[in-house]
Amino acid sequence: MAYLELNNIYKTYGKGENEPEVLSNINLSIEEGEFVAIVGFTGSGKTTLVNLINGLITPTKGEVLFKGEPVMGTSHERGVIFQNYSLLPWLTVGQNVYMAVKEAFPKKSKAELHAIVADYVEMVSLTPAINKRPKxxxxxxxxxxxxxxxxxxxxxxIIMDEPLGALDALTRGNLQDEILNIWGKDKRTALLITNDVDEGIYMADRIIPLRPGPNATLGPEFKIDIERPRDKTEMNDNPNFKKTRNAIIEYLMDIGNERKTEAKEAIVLPDLSPKDFVNQF
Amino acid sequence: MKQSITLGKVTNFVGLGFLSTLKDLFTGKLEREDLKNVLRKTVVPLASMLLFIGLWHLGAKSLYNIEAEFKIEKALTDQGPEAADALRSCIASGDSSCQPNTLPSPSQVWDSYKSLLRDHNIIKADKAAFIEKTAVLNEKRLAEGKDAITYTGRPSFVDQIFRSLKTVFAGFLLALFIAVPLGIFIGLSPTLKSAFNWFIQIFKPVSPVVWYLLVFMIVKTLLIDSSEDSSFTISFISVGFCSMWATLVNTAMGVATVDKDYINVAKVLKLGPFQKIFKVVLPSSLPLIFTGLKITLSVAWMVLIAIELLAQSPGLGLFVWEEFQNGANDSNAKIIVAMFVIGIIGFLLDRIMLTIQNWVSFDKTEGI
Incomplete structure (x- = not known):
């Protein structure tokens, strides 16, 4: 059985006849220890998908199975890295991490908890900033x-919802390496949502494009057969990398074009102008 | 690294930024462009103050003349030309017995201010002498199990100010302890919100006078056995009820509109209800709560005067009312002194709250 399974997921918001179907017929299975990336345009329903998996929202139809059990609400077993950091601005770096650790390990003593906090802050090399506030x-x-x-x-x-989206290219590259390093240590299962194909190829074992919403659904998967640890500069010359990259981008471009032509056909503007349009000016 | 605290930071923080520009002016650190700014921030307010005092002086003078003319005219028709002449010379001589009763001029107000301070010093000395005199006797009385003799003389103007501050802080604390917890509950629960909404909407616009009467009706009966003066209790409760609404509404709104990102964090970390309230919801609504408290304090100070006046509770309100009833020659000037004192204290209270508010505020985008 797969580690994380999404079966025939549908998600709609609102009520009534014209309720927009954000996600439709999503099927996904992730094996233990796998690093999967989902690539899609902005506004294609990526965040909705991520919130379904981490348990913040429930699907309208279908089920999310985590280790064979249906997902009911959030859980400490699935850690989330939000798109917009979502740190609490009134707490320091250490306090932000401490709050999470305290909830995850309620039985540990204060000293143990502080040791864990110190470890992880050290791991992301922020020890000098441990007493600073996010601002x-x-x-x-x-x-x-x-x-x-x-x-x-x-x-x-670990579920990552466009974690590096708001960062500049250099910082982004560094953090990609850091996340990969940390992931490489104990090979936890990871799901990365991103809008950057290169990032997906560099980090993941498998890339699945998300066809844009409404009615977003997953496209065919692309396996990345590049050995780890990967090197960014070498990778650019790797024929495998070029092939996969081109295939994914082509696929995404095709969807984009499809969407454009659809849009052209769908919208016929009525020949109307506001009443008393002239008088108002 | 410790952040250095400079005068500029402090003054900007408490909203008195012009003080630091003034300092720059004297230490010669100023550029030419800044000079315009300094002029705008220091010279312009000073000039407008002088203009205000000048207009006040002219206005008071013309009112004085109208009143004097009227008095003389009246004497002429009622008692004949001799009485009118006598009155005219009496007014011109500045004798206090026949001065027209009207808006006092700035200099009269200043004199009254000085006389109030003199009065305060006399009363203070009197009080100190009294305490010294009764010290031995009081010790003896206490040893015998009797109550000590206390000074029961007239309170000075400064004493009245402190009594008023005491009332306002008691009322403010009452408002704080009722409105903040209630606001949190209302903000958290839509059920409680609809239960309390009509209540808030109806009682919020009720005037201080009516609040006073309502509190009076209740407290009078509750304290029916007590022989103590209940005016202080009644006035601070009325002040609290009048002023608590801003805090109540702001707290409820702050708690109900916590940023969704923070709520998601609380959910993903699986915080318990208490942790969620105290670690996420309350800190994030603190800026709004303090905005409410700031409004509450200024409303409390504003309604205090009316309520003290009604409740006959000692303080600035009663002082104003007594001076008005008194009708002495310098009563009007004393009322104007009280008006300025009330205004200045209100301004200072507002500044204090603003400082605290800046202290607890954070930029919404800081963590995002």
Whole structure:
């Protein structure tokens, strides 16, 4: 049995006849220890998908199975790294991580908890900033705190919702390596949602494109057969990399074009102008 | 690294930024462009103050003349030309017995201010002498199990100010302890919100006078056995009830509109209900709660005067009312002094709350 399974997931928001179907017929299975990336356009329903998996929302139809059990609400077994860091601005770096650790390990003593916090803050190399508040940190540092907070709870699976989307290219590259390093240590299952194909290829074992919503659904998967540890510069010359990259981008472009032509056909503008349009000016 | 605290930071923080520009002016650190700014922030307010005092002086003078003319005219028709002449010379001589009763001029107000301070010093000395005199006797009385003799003389103007501050803080604390917890509950539970909504909407606009009467009806009966003066109790409770609404509404709104990201964090971390309230919901609504408290304090200070006046509770309100009833020659000037004192204290209270509010506030985008 797969580690995480999504069976025939449908998700709609609102009520009534014109309720928009954000996700439809999503099927996905992730094996233990696997690193899967889902790539899609902005607004294609990626965050909805992630919230379904981490348990913040429930599907309208279908089921999410985690280790064979249906997902009911959030769990410490699935750590989440949010798109917008979501640190609490009134707490310091250490306190932000401590709050998570304390909830995850209620039986541990204070000293043990503080040791865990120190470990993970060290792991994302923020020890000098442990007593700073988020406003004193750069975007990259904030996201590292968010990574430390998610990992310090020792989740069995890490869910990342466009974690590096708001960062500049250099910081992004560094953090990709850091996340891969941390992931490589104990090979937890990981799901990365991203809008960057290169990032997906560099980090994941498998890439699945998300066809944009409404009615977003998963496209065919692409396996990445590049040995780890991967090297960014070498990878650019790897024929496998080029092939996969082109295939994915082509696929995404095709969807994009499809969508454009659809849009052209669908919308016929009525010949109307506002009443008393002239008089108002 | 410790952040250095400079004068500029402190003054900007408490909203008195012009003080630091003033300092720059004297230490010669100013650029030419800044000069315009300094002029705008220091010279312009000073000039407008002088203009205000000047207009006040002219206005008071013309009111004085109208009143004097009227008095003389009246004397002329009632008692004949001799009485009118006598009155005219009496007014011109500045004798206090026949001065027209009207808006006092700035200089009269300043004199009254000085006389109130003098009065305060006299009463203070009197009080100190009394305490010294009764010290030995009081010790003896206490040893015998009797109550000590206390000073029961007239309170000075400064004493009245402190009594008023005491009332306002008691009322403010009452508002704080009722409105903040209630606001949190209302903000958290939509059921409680619909249960309390009509109540808030109806009682919020009720005037201080009516609140006073309502509190009076209840407290009078509750304290029916007590021989003590209940005016202080009644006035601080009324002040609290009048002023608590801003805090109640703001707290409820702050708690109900916590950023969704923070709520998601609380869910993903699986915080318990208490942890969620104290670690996430409350800190994130603190800025709004303090905005409410700031409004509450200024409303409390504003309604205090009316309520003290009605409740006959010692303080600035009663002082104003007594001076008005008194009708002495300098009563009007004393009322204006009280008006300025009330305004300045209100301004200072507002500044204190603003400082605290800045302290607890955070930028919404800081963690995002």
């Amino acid at each position: 004193e940190l750069s975007g990259g540092m904030r996201q590292r705190v968010s990574v430390a907070r998610a990992l310090a709870m020792k989740p069995e699976m």
